[in-house]
Amino acid sequence: MGYTVAIVGATGAVGTQMIKMLEESTLPIDRVRLLASERSAGKTLPFNGQEIVIEETTESAFEGVDIALFSAGGSTSAKYAPYAVKAGAIVVDNTSYFRQNPDVPLIVPEVNAHAMDAHNGIIACPNCSTIQMMIALEPIRQKWGLDRIIVSTYQAVSGAGANAINETLGQLHEAVVDGVEPKKLHAEILPCGGDKKHYPIAFNALAQIDVFTENDYTYEEMKMTNETKKIMEDDSIKVSATCVRVPVISGHSESVYIETKEIAAIPEVKQAIANFPGAILEDDPSQQIYPQAINAVGRRETFVGRIRKDLDAEKGIHMWVVADNLLKGAAWNSVQIAESLHERGLVRPTTELKFELK
Incomplete structure (x- = not known):
């Protein structure tokens, strides 16, 4: 059985690369959901030969999502990532917002994959450089x-x-x-x-x-x-x-x-x-x-x-x-983290919410 994976910021430079990296990923995926701003909602983007309708990013958009890849800016992550966690998803955040939060692992899978074992629902990608x-x-x-x-x-x-x-x-x-x-x-x-x-x-x-x-x-x-x-x-x-x-x-x-x-x-x-x-x-x-x-x-x-x-x-x-x-510095590192979460058996609902809902 595969996962439902959401991409927040799917129309951006990194988001479109995330779509491509998911197509090439070993991660078992049943469904991909593409989330973006209200102005992009209703448009479509291709994934594995299918046209996926873009949905608006809202507080209730994460029901049924297992893994949510965020790359829509720090303010979007700050607002919506806690709602994704509350809904049971694991957030892989590509912005700088959570990177220095002591409750958030900062991960380059080849270097410190072990640090994600104690995640609290959010995992951060470092800066591209x-x-x-x-x-x-x-x-x-x-x-x-x-x-x-x-x-x-x-x-x-x-x-x-x-x-x-x-x-x-x-x-x-x-x-x-x-x-x-x-x-x-x-x-x-x-x-x-x-x-x-x-x-x-x-x-x-x-x-x-x-x-x-x-x-x-x-x-x-x-x-x-x-x-x-x-x-x-x-x-x-x-x-x-x-x-x-x-x-x-x-x-x-x-x-x-x-x-x-x-x-x-x-x-x-x-x-x-x-x-x-x-x-x-x-x-x-x-x-x-x-x-x-x-x-x-x-x-x-x-x-x-x-x-x-x-x-x-x-x-x-x-x-x-x-x-x-845009790849190892962002989209690919995010998808690698998702793959590592699967390989380490860490995709599971979070029981304690440590992040403020805004």
Whole structure:
């Protein structure tokens, strides 16, 4: 007997990828329900050759749902996820709303699937950039320990949603076809829709993703710091991030520097990464082989290369990490969590509601 799976935010960039990942999933599914805003209700989207009618997301929309995949924004998760839990569903939330809640496991299945065993009805997906970094670093942490992580990201505009993609393509057209000077291009979304100023991303790089916090790091950077410590269950790891938006449509790239607790030989590090589930080693400088965003698009794996010793620190290692931010960074990780819930026998009604109904 299969499950009834709901996707909240089914019409969004991540929601549509969730549909595709469910089609390819090993999860036993009897029925898929697609939930979205009132304006999308009544329209249809395909699933396994059938047209599924989109329903409006409401407080009563989760009756009979076993697993609910949320990717419709933090406010939607805050409002409706507790109602899904109350109805007996397990929520896999792809927003940032529950990530630092101590009652909510934060899961990358290849890294810490065990943490979902004590779930209280809601399981959170980490930030897209955190997920791919965890895949690259967990095999190193297991063998040599991690003392410090310094990461600089090069994040695709699809991470900011469909409107950001359209704005980027529009700016490229303005610049190339119409001859508009890049700094004069129209911008109203990036670097952050909710902030005061907006800048063109075409032919540019914006050292801001999300708004700034009081310590001058952005929320995106603090997410990577705090989520890494929670997933790896180690508050002693020193983590610092600089998150940058670049004019790439899909595929996040990261320059990651780490300091291990024990000295690690580079050939052994490469082998550990190559053997780790979900990781693919692409590292042959003699043949100019290293991870590239355009090659990662449409792939579920995380690609790791340019692995090399720091020239001045015996425990320092540099690497380059790339993944499809809409798949492993979001939709695929969510579906993997659902598969893991099934495999671990954890899809069951929750008896105690720990989350406030709003």
